Amino acid sequence: VTATTSGNTSFSATGQYDYDLVVIGGGSGGLACSKEAAGLGLKVAVLDYVEPSVRGTKWGLGGTCVNVGCIPKKLMHQAALLGTAVKHARKYGWQISGPVYHDWATMAEAVQNHVKSLNWGHRVQLQDKKVTYLNMKGSLVDEHTVKGLTKAGKETVLTAKNIVIATGGRPKYPTNIPGAMEHGLTNVALECAGFLTGVGLDTTVMVRSIALRGFDQQMAGLVTDYMEAYGTKFAWKCVPKRLDKLSSGALRVTWTDTQTGNEHEDTYDSVLWAVGRAPETKAVGLDKLGVQLNKETGKIVVGADESTSVPNIYAFGDIGEGRPELTPTAIKAGKLLARRLAGQSTELMNYDSVPTTVFTPLEYGCVGLSEHEAEKRYGKDNIEVYHAFYKPLEFTVAGHDANQCYIKVVCERDGDQRILGLHFTGPNAGEVTQGFAMGFQCGATYSHLLQTVGIHPTCAEEVVKVNITKRSGLDATVTGC
Numbered sequence: 290v291t292a293t294t295s296g297n298t299s300f301s302a303t304g305q306y307d308y309d310l311v312v313i314g315g316g317s318g319g320l321a322c323s324k325e326a327a328g329l330g331l332k333v334a335v336l337d338y339v340e341p342s343v344r345g346t347k348w349g350l351g352g353t354c355v356n357v358g359c360i361p362k363k364l365m366h367q368a369a370l371l372g373t374a375v376k377h378a379r380k381y382g383w384q385i386s387g388p389v390y391h392d393w394a395t396m397a398e399a400v401q402n403h404v405k406s407l408n409w410g411h412r413v414q415l416q417d418k419k420v421t422y423l424n425m426k427g428s429l430v431d432e433h434t435v436k437g438l439t440k441a442g443k444e445t446v447l448t449a450k451n452i453v454i455a456t457g458g459r460p461k462y463p464t465n466i467p468g469a470m471e472h473g474l475t476n477v478a479l480e481c482a483g484f485l486t487g488v489g490l491d492t493t494v495m496v497r498s499i500a501l502r503g504f505d506q507q508m509a510g511l512v513t514d515y516m517e518a519y520g521t522k523f524a525w526k527c528v529p530k531r532l533d534k535l536s537s538g539a540l541r542v543t544w545t546d547t548q549t550g551n552e553h554e555d556t557y558d559s560v561l562w563a564v565g566r567a568p569e570t571k572a573v574g575l576d577k578l579g580v581q582l583n584k585e586t587g588k589i590v591v592g593a594d595e596s597t598s599v600p601n602i603y604a605f606g607d608i609g610e611g612r613p614e615l616t617p618t619a620i621k622a623g624k625l626l627a628r629r630l631a632g633q634s635t636e637l638m639n640y641d642s643v644p645t646t647v648f649t650p651l652e653y654g655c656v657g658l659s660e661h662e663a664e665k666r667y668g669k670d671n672i673e674v675y676h677a678f679y680k681p682l683e684f685t686v687a688g689h690d691a692n693q694c695y696i697k698v699v700c701e702r703d704g705d706q707r708i709l710g711l712h713f714t715g716p717n718a719g720e721v722t723q724g725f726a727m728g729f730q731c732g733a734t735y736s737h738l739l740q741t742v743g744i745h746p747t748c749a750e751e752v753v754k755v756n757i758t759k760r761s762g763l764d765a766t767v768t769g770c
Contacts, residue, residue, distance in 0.1 A: 308332045310630060311435045311449035313427035313573060316352020318606035318619030319455035320411055325627035327418040334447055335420055336427035336437050340572075343462065343470050349408030350422070353457055354616040356404055362480055364400045366648045369487020373650075377687035391488040428574035432601045436574075451630050454573060454589065454597075454604040455623065458566035458614070468532030469562060472540050478563035479512065483650040486521040493522040493557075495529060495544060501647065505659035508712050511693040515651040515714075518690055527553075532560060568608050578602070583610045593637050595626050603630075605638075613643050644726035646719035651693055654722030656729055657710035663699045672709065673702045675735065675755040679767040681716055682746045694748070698738065698755050706735035713752065721749045746770065 308331075312323045315337025323335040341347045348356035368391070375389050415422045425437030425445060435452060437445040460475035478494060479501065485492045494500075494516075501509035517523060526547045533541045539556040546553060568588045575582065581590040581598035588610040589597055595605040605626060606612065606619035621638060628634035644656035663672045675698045680691040699710035708729065713721050728737065743750025757765040 306433060306448040306450050308334050308421075308447060308449040310334075310451050310453065310627075311336070311427070311447050312453045312455060313429075313435065314352070314453075314455035314457060314569075314606075314608075315350050315411070315422070316455060316457045316606065316619070317354045317616040318352075318457070318623040319453070320351070320415070320623075321620040322453055322455060322605075322623030322627045323420045324414060324418045325624040326631055327420045329627065329631035329633055331627075331631055333420045334423060334449070335415065336423045336425045336435065338424060338426035338438075338440075340426070340459075342459075342475070344474065349405065350411045350424075351404075351408055355407045355411070358477075359616055360407065361400050361404060362477065362484075363648055364403065365396065365484045365488075366480065368396050369484040369650065372487050372489070373689075377683075377689065380687045393488065396488070426572065428572060429578050429580075429602070430574070432578060432599050450601065452602050453595075453623075453626065454575075454602065454608060455606045455619070456569035456573060457607040457619075458568045460562065461565050461567045462562055463529070463564050466529055466531055468534070469529075472532050472534050473560045473562045476561045476563055478561075479516065479649050480647065481561060481563065482521050483516060483519070483648075486516070486519060487650060491522075492520075493524060493555075495524040495527050495542075497528055497547075498526070501653075504647070504653070505655065505661065505697070505710070505712050507660065508653055508655065508695070508697070508714060511695055511714050512647065512649050512651060512653050515690075515693040516649060518692075519650045521650075566607070566614065570608065580604075586610060588612075594629065595622060595638070613640065613645070615643065615645055618643055642726065642729035644722045644729075646722055648719070651714050652716065652718035653712070653714045654718030655710065655712045656722055656726045657708065658699060659710060659712075660697065660699050663709045667701065667709070671702050673700045673706060673735075674698070674759040675700065676757060676759055676765045677751055677755045677767050678765055679715070679748065679751040681748050682770075683716065696752050696755055698735065698752070700735045708733045708735060708738070711752070713748075715748045717748070721752070724749065725752060 310326050310331050310333045312319045312335040315335050319335055323333045327333045337350055339347045354360060372391060379385055423437050425439050427435050427437050430436050433448050435447045437447060462470045482492045482494045500513045527544045528547055529542060529544045531543050535541055539558060540560050541554055541556050542560060543554045570582060570587050570589060578599050580602060583590055589604040589608050591597060591604050591609040595603045597604050603626060605622045607614045625636055625638050642657050646652055646654040660674060677696045679694050681694060684691045694715040697712040698708060700706040700708050711725050738753050741753040743753045751767060757763050
């Protein structure tokens with residue numbers, strides 16, 4: 290028995306095995322799980338190894354979010370928002386002489402420095418929590434054994450009572466398109482296109498079918514309408530055929546317009562593929578142990594307690610079938626799993642009503658069901674949709690277009706009108722949505738919304754004021770202050 294920091298006791302299996310817990314994957318989820326488990330008295334090792342991308346890019350400890358995802362993305366989004374703020378500043382009386390331009394190298398260096406500080410912080414935290422960190426590629430040997438392989442090819446074998454797989458995913462390349470891997474980069478589509486436009490780069494998004502698949506499509510339309518007005522170009526219903534590098538260094542993209550069947554081509558300096566992510570399951574040795582995967586997605590089939598089809602092996606985060614590909618869910622699920630494995634709790638992760646935000650030039654935050662999904666589950670006649678087009682006060686003096694600033698609250702039609710989904714486009718959408726998300730955990734109703742006093746003048750107060758239903762057909766534009 291080992292004593293924990295809380296004064297409780299947890300049973301340690303280290304007599305029989307090297308570790309109580311071995312975690313494969315040092316991203317948000319894996320780190321959260323390993324630190325929580327160590328804090329509860331378990332002996333823990335975490336293995337993390339970044340396979341260089343096709344272009345040779347690699348990064349430090351912390352996974353996608355810290356290194357090549359949420360963190361650098363939000364910082365670059367902020368850089369673009371500041372560009373818009375500088376334009377607005379003149380209308381507010383700021384005297385800005387001379388042309389204002391953006392220096393990419395300055396931003397890139399500052400972002401990279403912050404990311405490196407986070408890499409270092411994660412290593413320090415693991416050390417402080419007494420978690421053994423191994424910069425090795427981990428793979429399963431059996432349900433209690435993991436093999437670690439260093440960059441130099443040195444092998445280490447670790448045994449553990451329980452093993453957790455939290456290897457996440459990596460961007461996909463369209464391997465059927467000639468030149469895609471040799472000449473393209475990978476990233477997130479609309480967010481990336483948005484901040485690239487915002488820092489002054491000529492950016493085009495090619496869309497095969499719809500934007501923001503899986504999100505409410507009315508809201509997705511507002512996001513892309515705003516982006517088009519903002520200066521991002523869109524090639525709708527188009528499919529790329531090939532990518533060629535010209536002697537000048539420019540990239541020639543050839544594509545087909547699926548509506549007309551016509552072929553087009555144009556040249557660009559860079560091409561980013563944003564065609565989804567693939568789970569990192571191939572090199573982990575799952576097939577050897579018979580860990581069940583979803584054949585279509587390649588993700589690991591998991592139970593409500595994150596267990597796989599093989600005893601003592603767990604998986605969570607982006608690698609788990611049907612799980613949201615979001616950092617905060619991976620962190621929370623990892624901590625809860627650690628508590629259960631340490632015998633401290635039986636609480637399971639609740640994956641319902643997880644809020645999220647898309648950091649496009651006009652941000653879109655949502656929690657709960659899309660309007661379409663609510664219709665599908667409850668029937669069109671059994672839901673009520675309250676909505677409003679509003680103008681953020683800060684947009685008024687600046688003369689900034691607010692046509693796409695919109696709020697939609699999807700409710701059950703009868704009784705207390707339980708809120709099923711909340712959708713918001715506008716400034717600081719993540720901050721607004723985070724607050725309302727708590728209400729979903731408490732069974733928020735439309736009545737609760739009406740009983741809430743707004744904070745004036747804010748964009749968030751418009752959510753508690755929504756009173757026009759879609760069904761009424763009345764104009765939903767907010768007037769007055």
